[in-house]
Amino acid sequence: MNDKQLQDFVSYLIEKNYKVYSHKNVDNNVFIDEVKTGKNFKLCPQKPLHSFKSFFLAPCKKMMQFKGKEILLLRDPDVKSVLLGLHFYDMKALTLHAQVFKKDPYFQKKLRNMIIIGQSPIPEEDRSYEKFEKEILEHLKFDIFLEAKSTNDQKEFRIFTGSEDGQRLLDGFGYKDYENVEYEGPVPKKGLDQLHQALIEKVRKSRGSAIWKELGKKCIACGKCTIVCPTCFCFKFKDEIEKDKITRSREWDSCFYEDFSEIAGGHKFLDSTEDRIYNYYDHKFVRIPNEYRMVGCVSCGRCTEVCPAGISLPENIKRIMEEIK
Amino acid sequence: MKNPYYPYDAEIIKVEELTPINRLFTFQIKDKAFKSKFKFRHGQFFILSVPGFGEAPFGFCSSPTIKDSFQASIDKRGGLTNKLFELKKGMAVGIRGPYGNGFDDVKIKTRNLVLVAGGCGLSPLRTVIQDASMNPGNFKKIQIFYGCRNPELLSFQKDYKAWSKNIEVNLTVDAPDNKWKDNVGVVTNLLTQEKIKSDSVAILVGPPIMYKFVVKKLLELGLKEEDIYVSLERRMHCGIGVCQHCALINGGYVCTDGPLFSYAEIKNVPEGI
Numbered sequence: 200m201n202d203k204q205l206q207d208f209v210s211y212l213i214e215k216n217y218k219v220y221s222h223k224n225v226d227n228n229v230f231i232d233e234v235k236t237g238k239n240f241k242l243c244p245q246k247p248l249h250s251f252k253s254f255f256l257a258p259c260k261k262m263m264q265f266k267g268k269e270i271l272l273l274r275d276p277d278v279k280s281v282l283l284g285l286h287f288y289d290m291k292a293l294t295l296h297a298q299v300f301k302k303d304p305y306f307q308k309k310l311r312n313m314i315i316i317g318q319s320p321i322p323e324e325d326r327s328y329e330k331f332e333k334e335i336l337e338h339l340k341f342d343i344f345l346e347a348k349s350t351n352d353q354k355e356f357r358i359f360t361g362s363e364d365g366q367r368l369l370d371g372f373g374y375k376d377y378e379n380v381e382y383e384g385p386v387p388k389k390g391l392d393q394l395h396q397a398l399i400e401k402v403r404k405s406r407g408s409a410i411w412k413e414l415g416k417k418c419i420a421c422g423k424c425t426i427v428c429p430t431c432f433c434f435k436f437k438d439e440i441e442k443d444k445i446t447r448s449r450e451w452d453s454c455f456y457e458d459f460s461e462i463a464g465g466h467k468f469l470d471s472t473e474d475r476i477y478n479y480y481d482h483k484f485v486r487i488p489n490e491y492r493m494v495g496c497v498s499c500g501r502c503t504e505v506c507p508a509g510i511s512l513p514e515n516i517k518r519i520m521e522e523i524k
Numbered sequence: 525m526k527n528p529y530y531p532y533d534a535e536i537i538k539v540e541e542l543t544p545i546n547r548l549f550t551f552q553i554k555d556k557a558f559k560s561k562f563k564f565r566h567g568q569f570f571i572l573s574v575p576g577f578g579e580a581p582f583g584f585c586s587s588p589t590i591k592d593s594f595q596a597s598i599d600k601r602g603g604l605t606n607k608l609f610e611l612k613k614g615m616a617v618g619i620r621g622p623y624g625n626g627f628d629d630v631k632i633k634t635r636n637l638v639l640v641a642g643g644c645g646l647s648p649l650r651t652v653i654q655d656a657s658m659n660p661g662n663f664k665k666i667q668i669f670y671g672c673r674n675p676e677l678l679s680f681q682k683d684y685k686a687w688s689k690n691i692e693v694n695l696t697v698d699a700p701d702n703k704w705k706d707n708v709g710v711v712t713n714l715l716t717q718e719k720i721k722s723d724s725v726a727i728l729v730g731p732p733i734m735y736k737f738v739v740k741k742l743l744e745l746g747l748k749e750e751d752i753y754v755s756l757e758r759r760m761h762c763g764i765g766v767c768q769h770c771a772l773i774n775g776g777y778v779c780t781d782g783p784l785f786s787y788a789e790i791k792n793v794p795e796g797i
Contacts, residue, residue: 265575463601
């Protein structure tokens with residue numbers, strides 16, 4: 200598919216009453232916005248600062264309302280949307296969330312009504328198509344995937360489909376030159392590679408080490424990393440009393456916030472910044488791999504970009520790999 | 525798709541004051557379909573919802589053999605419980621659950637039980653105590669070791685006499701008043717070679733500091749690590765192992781894998797006990 204055909208395809212989706220969202224770069228601010236027309240549409244190769252996370256997990260999701268003795272479950276309207284241009288690390292995050300929230304009616308409804316169109320150049324280390332398809336695409340949730348030759352060359356795309364919805368849309372548009380990729384579940388059969396297995400063990404062992412003591416002093420526990428992280432999904436419930444009704448919402452929470460682990464009486468199980476930053480890594484590199492057999496970090500780099508204290512996740516991982524025996 | 529956060533309609537059918545800060549609430553589920561499915565085991569908990577004031581987890585404290593209603597003895601300790609103490613008989617609350625692993629039913633019915641409680645920790649153990657009082661033939665020997673700050677704070681005081689028919693009740697307080705004639709000091713002091721059989725199963729519910737000393741003492745008395753259970757308290761929101769508030773470092777959720785953990789399971793978990 201060439202860039203002109205992609206524009207026509209976007210117009211086709213809008214005609215079919217899909218709300219299309221994609222990210223764009225305005226003065227080096229990359230953010231997600233609604234695409235109103237396919238005319239002049241160009242895929243943005245840079246990643247948006249905020250991932251597509253909030254399309255599935257709203258920062259504040261109103262779940263139910265209490266009116267007297269009645270409980271009204273609040274349902275999202277059936278709006279069909281297209282998320283266009285997810286990078287493969289954001290697709291990975293979505294694939295993880297689809298597992299974490301498999302029994303969550305709010306998340307699942309969003310997922311049902313969403314067409315996911317991914318984009319990516321093949322990562323440097325996976326130059327062979329077969330390997331890319333087998334080891335990455337088969338384990339990602341998507342409907343259509345646009346594979347560009349490189350980030351600088353967005354004129355020609357190889358097209359994959361990952362669902363019947365994706366095939367149906369392309370057929371309807373009149374584009375046949377696609378290959379279907381069968382979803383093989385979120386985890387490759389061989390499980391995590393040796394490098395990640397070693398990392399899990401080392402993060403587990405590293406608790407109490409100098410690395411975390413230093414980070415505990417450096418980190419200001421602002422929680423920005425948890426907000427931009429495409430995989431962070433901690434939440435809390437909150438009730439709000441209005442005039443004639445009470446609304447119970449599910450809000451994003453951050454494990455860096457003081458009250459995250461506080462119980463009645465005031466005891467906090469994550470009592471210091473050192474405890475909290477270790478817990479953040481423990482969740483991504485020990486608990487998520489143990490629970491879902493995939494790593495909880497998708498290597499997007501957002502946490503490092505936004506950290507006001509200059510903490511770098513890749514540097515910390517490098518230190519853990521080198522210093523923990 | 526079923527909504528896992530839906531609080532089912534229930535009514536407070538009785539409120540009794542057990543201590544100046546603790547009340548025994550009896551709840552009856554009104555939603556017929558939910559009520560017919562609602563079966564809990566010893567050691568499990570439920571999530572109580574008071575719209576406008578949120579939700580919190582509480583352990584059941586009545587015998588699971590009582591089907592029509594269930595009880596929880598609750599301390600007044602914060603936003604939701606402050607509100608709960610204003611609610612009266614006949615008022616509505618929301619219930620979801622039951623949650624948690626609960627006690628191994630075969631184990632607690634085929635072994636001698638040592639129940640060690642501190643403060644409001646007697647509450648979740650009362651499911652077993654009440655069941656054993658009503659159905660003594662279903663249990664082996666049960667010993668209670670219960671410690672509190674002062675006599676005023678001892679929960680279920682008027683039941684001790686009835687329990688004593690089948691169960692050994694040992695009490696201790698830190699600060700006795702003029703009328704107190706029983707033990708004084710920490711609960712650990714009551715656990716002696718003469719009292720405790722080494723092949724017993726122990727269940728501990730109380731503050732973390734109590735666990736540290738009691739576990740050490742029980743191990744000294746020859747109890748096996750896998751026969752000493754502690755109940756962990758954590759902040760909870762979802763109750764189904766997603767929200768991360770009750771996650772244990774290195775793995776496991778108190779809401780789904782707990783709240784009961786054997787010492788063998790928990791001893792290497794950082795900040796576990």
